[in-house]
Every structure is written in structure tokens, then in C-alpha cells.
Amino acid sequence: MELVIVAGGLGTRLRPLTFHRPKALVPLLNRPQVLHLLDGLPDAVDRVIVAVNYGYEAVRDFFRSADVGRETVVVKEPEPLGTGGALKNVEGHVRGTFAAFNGDVIDAIDLEAFLRFHRRHGRIGSLGVWPVPDPAGFGVVELDGERIRRFVEKPPKGQAPSDLVNAGRYIFEPEVFHFIESGREVSLEREVFPRLVVEGLAAYRYEGYWSDAGTLTTYLVAQAVLLDSGRGGIAGDSDTARASIADPVLVGSACLVEGAVGPHVVLGDGCRIGRATVAESALFDHVSVDDKAEIRSSLVGAGAAIGEGARVVDSIIGDGVQVPPHARLADARMKG
Ligand code: GTP
16 A cells, blocks of 8 residues: 655745755754654555655665665656645555555654554545644644544634644545646645545544644654654764753754753754753754843754854744844744
8 A cells, every 4th residue: 555745845934944954854863854754664565755845965875875664656647736636646656545644744653553443434535633622723623523524724713613733644545646736736635535524524633743843843842742642762973961951852862951941942963062051942963042032932943053152032933043042033034
């Protein structure tokens, strides 16, 4: 069976980190985000098809050199075709019942159990659904038992028909391709699902964890969820003897850390953290943070340097950016 990963969006909400790399390759816990989707796949998945527009070459090159334990085909879209058009574009690579995952979601779905559910229901498609406290802004489903009655895409606050949202995890029969026009941009969520509801779509509720990772806020939630599930740790060749660590954290290789770090902090390889404070943030490889600086709820790109006494909150700092000493950044997007 094929797993199609829809991973070709522009990732505008993670800019400037996505100016030079596709969202699929943005590090999450020091691994390209897309690799988290391949953890624990059942043997039933013998081929992974990655549907990409933006950043095709980088994704292709990555999968050429990475060993992900199964055949991987990276398919280029000539132009962005949207989530539905991206599926239609890989129709020729799909041989039967297939799974499709949004590339910017991490979760603990058991694909084998999902497949059993799909077979039991015998519908054209099954959708993973996940409960969230505030479904406004998500794709919300209204159910009749385990059958989807209606989709409400991004309802205003207080007007969602349920707290269950489309989790971006699907299993389809190949007949789904009859419902997607070729050669144009098609939204799976807005155009295809309303048509499929008439045919019959089943909703699969599952356990564990789930988070979107496509915005600063949700990226940090996804990171926290993964760290809370036990994926933290400190590389043996990193020096944290003078640091004050609040777990969970993940510290990459060859880091020197002296300040207060954590909770929910990820440091890439080769980071230098002076007597500074870092909390609820991700710093990619080779970031340096000088004394008395403070970083909270932020993403800092590879090779960036945060000057002494600078304060960075709710911000995304691009690769290689030098934040001057004593700068004050809140809700900022800073590129080099
Ligand atoms: P933003 O620009 O920040 O909205 O991100 P995005 O372009 O990735 O869009 P969105 O988060 O809505 O996309 C959901 C999933 O579909 C992500 O995994 C995207 O990579 C993917 N996606 C969105 N549009 C396309 C497209 O035109 N082609 C392909 N192949 N994937 C897409």
C-alpha cells in the first residue's frame, strides 16, 4: 500500500525559515519534520510518495540520501495544485487503497488500526478526526455515529458543530480520483470532501497526541507534545555542567550550555548558550546566545546569533541573522 505525503505548500506562516527550505525539511526535534510521519509505519506501507511543489529539489535530494527503510518517490507538481490537486497529480503512482497524510501534522496514529477501521466501514474514504478545545479556525466535522454528515471549514468562534477536527490523516479508495479534477488547483477540504460526504466518509477517532506544526504557535505545541512523550535528552558530547536545565529538553551534539534552558527547548548541534534564559523555543544548529539574553516561545534559525541582553519573544529569527545586543523583539519575523 502507498502512503502519500502532501508536503508541497509554501509554508508562508513559518517564514523566514521556509524561504530557504521547504516546510517538510524544517527541523522538528532536530530531524526534518517529514521524518516524524514515517516513524512507526506498518509493513503494509511499502511505498511512500511525497507530493511536492515548493522546494521539490531539496526534498528529492533529501530522500535520495536518507534511508527511510522503504521505497520513496518524490513527485513534482508543475505548479501548486492545492491539497486535492496534489493527490490527483500522483494518481499514476497509486495501485489500490492508499493512505494520505498532511505533511505538517505530527501525531501518534496507528495506521494499521486505521486501515482495519477503513476496511470495516467499506467507504470510499476514512478521515482521522481529533478533538480540540477550540475548533474555530480548523476544518470541523459533524458526525452521525461514525459517518461524517457535514464539514464546516474554519467556523467562527462558538459556531462549530462539534469539537472534532480534520486531523489531516486519510485512507482512500482509488475511486476518490474521480472526484478531483486534474490540471487545476483543488482544495481537498473545501471542494472534494463535500462531494465525498454524499458517497460516505467514515470518521476515525484515535488516541495519543496530535498537533499541527505549520505556524509558530502550533510548531511549539508539536515540539512540546513530542518532548512530553519522552523524546528529550542531552547528547553525551555536550557540556551542560554549568547550566540549569528544566526538563523536558533536547540538546544536540557538541553544545556548550551555561544558562537556564527549558522546559520544552530543543537545541540543534553545536549551539553555544551563555548565561542566558531559553524557554519554550527551538534553536537550530550552531546558534549562539550571549549572556543575559532571553528567548521565549520562539524559533531561531541555523547559525543565528543573539546578542548580549537581547530579548526575543514569540518570534521567528531566520538562518544566520545577528540579533544586536539589547534588542527587543516581540512577535517579530527577522530575516538575514
Ligand atoms: P502556509 O503557506 O503557511 O499556509 O502553509 P502551506 O502552504 O503548507 O499550507 P497548509 O498548511 O494549508 O497545507 C497543509 C498541507 O498541505 C501541508 O503539508 C502542505 O505542505 C500541503 N500543501 C498545501 N498546498 C499544497 C500544494 O499546492 N501542493 C502540495 N503538494 N502540497 C500542498
